[in-house]
Amino acid sequence: MADEPQVIDQPASKEIIAPGYTFGTVTDQIAAVVLTKKTPPLFWLGSFAVGFGLLLLFLLAVAILMVKGLGIWGLRSPAMWAWDITNFVWWVGIGHAGTLISAILLLLNQQWRNSINRFAEAMTLFAVACAGMFPVLHLGRPWLMYWLFPYPNTMAIEPNFRSPLVWDVFAVSTYATVSLLFWYVGLMPDLATLRDRTTDRFAKFFYGILSMGWRGSAKHWAVYETASLLLAGLATPLVLSVHTVVSFDFTIGIVPGWHSTFFPPYFVAGAIYSGFAMVLALAIPLRSAYNLKGLITDKHLDNAAKVMMATGLIVGYSYILEAFTGWYSGNVYEEAAIWNRMTGMYKYHYWTLVACNVIAPNALWFKKIRSSPVILFIWSIIVLIGMWLERFVIIVASLSQDNLPSSWGRFESTRWDWATYLGTIGLFLFLFFLFIRLLPMISIFEVRTLLPQAKVKEEQPR
């Protein structure tokens, strides 16, 4: 009877949090990143500078887009969707890992999520913000974007609810809202910690207002726990639905190479795959720069790499299924679409994405690779590139060569395509590193619950 708890307790807690932490040291270490008066580390300054520089590029690209119109991008008939929608799908997909970590792993009672969920959720929010830029800018007249929503208007026109593009508006805006709420609810107790820890009057006011006067009352915690469980339960079907709806943008159309039923699960798996790559790409440098290896341990990287590999294998399977469906359909257009992808104008893109998404993830079978942060970082970048290419090939290769050969054409990107895309990476980095500086990047109260001291020891009844 005595050795049972030992067997259960020891390995789990040792790997997801380094031994020797106390409630106080955990709090101080995470809060210090935000509350310090010192200049942030070089890593932060460098990343923030790059982000800010690219953000300025984004503003320039958008300003020119507004003045000159969509022609500055490489969009030409027949490829009227290209980098913009590619980037949109890529960014939304990246966001999915944050919700998976915060919601699905909470429901599955995976405690290792506690120390990575906060920044992963922030990543979700900022990725969705970047994603939202593209469909809006692609409208041509972005200042009329509110026409996408049904509202009483003097023009007496309304959206067509049978269009997947309208579904997308609702899915993505709901996703952004719910992610923000979930993230904020998770932040409340930590904002109270910062309010109580800071010595700066302005910071005390700022965090005090944001924490809403949270005081850690047991009555509040009881409701709070119910709320996070319910929000997790709501966010789980939501996150799966978002990329499903994004895939409907394609599958509902009859363009060869788009019109198939396996797109929703294929897209969701791809989303989680690229999202975990982004989580790794952010976590690995962060934990080194801020000396957080005791909180974001090798176990976290290992687990994230495993999820990445599993979803990567699903994505690889989907490519095989895609080729099979094209062949088995017996439809000349479907066959041609697959054949064009593999051997046509975009064959280099296609085979690079196969290398990135089908061959590369198999390296993660080896524990040696999963336990080397540097290799994992490189691998996550490979995956991000691979997933971007995947979306590009699905969209552009199918549109460039559809049913009518006389209307075929080749898409060429312009420097403004690049500027807008790099610009949103800048927006992402800018927001993310502001977050790192202003809010606790690891959920302090959830990490406290991981400590062995947090367990209530049942003594003799008395």
Added chain:
Amino acid sequence: MKKSIYGVMAEFETPTALVNAARAAREKGYRKLDAYTPFPIEELSDALHLHKNRLPLIVLIGGIIGGISGYLLQYYISVIQYPLNIGGRPLHSWPAYIIITFELTILFASLSAVFGLLALCGLPMPYHPTFNVPRFALASRNRFFLCIESTDPLFDHDKTCEFLETLEPREVSEVAH
């Protein structure tokens, strides 16, 4: 007659000590008490009998309202206000309405979860008497507090303080209004 206070508060160093103290206080008959901790403790909710709350009901109602209004919104717009004939499909093409109905269900349910949480907790509340205790700032770091409020029928300043002292706290302090 002493000047009125909010209650008395004992500070503990471990969650176990707090849970035991909360149990003892309940056993002693105190009902108006609350504990303050840096993280949620399940045993504490047991000890203070806090397991039932109305949040799930609020979320359910929010979700149902969201779903119904999402569907009706689409029905009203597509069938009554702005009927569009697209390929001769019926105006009331319900399978196409499922997605937005689902999204609005989730949206309304989540909004009611968050606003329900705030309402049930009485937040935002920038001021609370417990903040008057200087050491209470540690309730968001590493200390565990039990507060017996003066509105409790059994509350008596000296006796309650004495009782709290028997629980071996680190410190017992008064909570001014």
